[in-house]
Amino acid sequence: MSDIFHEVEEDLRRERMKKAWDRYGIYVLGAAVLIVLVTAGWRGYEAWRVSSERAAGETYIEVLDQVQGAGTESTAQALEQYADSAPAGYAMLAKFRAATAFADLGNTDQAVTLLNEIADERDNLAIYRDLARIRLAQIYLNNSDPSSAKAAIGPIAQDAGNAYTLTAQELMGLAAYMENNVPEARRWFTSLQDAALSTQAAKQRARLMLALLTQISGAGDTASAGESAAQETN
Structure with missing residues (x-):
């Protein structure tokens, strides 16, 4: 059944x-x-x-x-x-x-155009976009355009976690030096000199620039004192 x-x-x-x-x-x-x-x-x-x-x-x-x-x-x-x-x-x-x-x-105009294309392409990895900005700053400095150099790498120099921070700080110091901005240049090179991750070569370049800035500052102070003395004599 x-x-x-x-x-x-x-x-x-x-x-x-x-x-x-x-x-x-x-x-x-x-x-x-x-x-x-x-x-x-x-x-x-x-x-x-x-x-x-x-x-x-x-x-x-x-x-x-x-x-x-x-x-x-x-x-x-x-x-x-x-x-x-x-x-x-x-x-x-x-x-x-x-x-x-x-x-x-x-x-340099065409070089800048190509590097800006790399820096602005969002599909590129950030490390390559930042490298393009570093290269831009170098070209601007070689062409005596420190303000454009600073605009290209300013954010990188301020970002402690960026792979190119120390390179950017050195370039920022050079840009300030080209602008005769001694206090700003001294600040960047001091930061580079004191950075734990700076290479010995970078530290040495920073020390040389700081010594040069001290000489420039001292020469300026001497010149100012001389002008003041001349005015008092007159």
């Missing part, structure tokens, strides 16, 4: 499954096909991405080989043109190299 009930139960189960399949089977098949297509598409995209990056890397090396030591405007332009169509990482590297090449050739 129990076997009859068991067979009836099995028949009812198969009937329910058949009805469910008739109603939802097309959706199950569609979902399975979609999973296969998505998986295949993702694998295809990954293969394309790896292939594209490998090709971009090979092209970058070829460009570097072509411009190595050439030192002409066309070599810098070649790097810039490569950056226009390269993947983000290689494009950033090419812009750094092109900016250096343009700066060496005296075309």
Whole structure:
């Protein structure tokens, strides 16, 4: 008797499954096909991405080989043109190299443009954006533009956790020195000299600059005293 009930139960189960399949089977098949297509598409995209990056890397090396030591405007332009169509990482590297090449050739406007593009690109890692700002400050100082240099790296110099803080502080000190702002220059170089993480070379440069600032300040005080004495004599 129990076997009859068991067979009836099995028949009812198969009937329910058949009805469910008739109603939802097309959706199950569609979902399975979609999973296969998505998986295949993702694998295809990954293969394309790896292939594209490998090709971009090979092209970058070829460009570097072509411009190595050439030192002409066309070599810098070649790097810039490569950056226009390269993947983000290689494009950033090419812009750094092109900016250096343009700066060496005296075309600082184009160098500044490229470095600003790197600094302003939010997809670039912060450490690379800050490095671009450091390089900008160096170019500005080389072109006797201390105010622009300070604007580029001021926040970095104030950020104790930034990887380029000490470099920025040294550049800020040089900018203040170029502006004849002795107190500000002394403040930056003193900070650099006293920083626990400063290298010995950086500390030595800071001490030299502080000694120079002391001489300048002393010479200024002597000149002021001489002027005052001359006025009293007259």
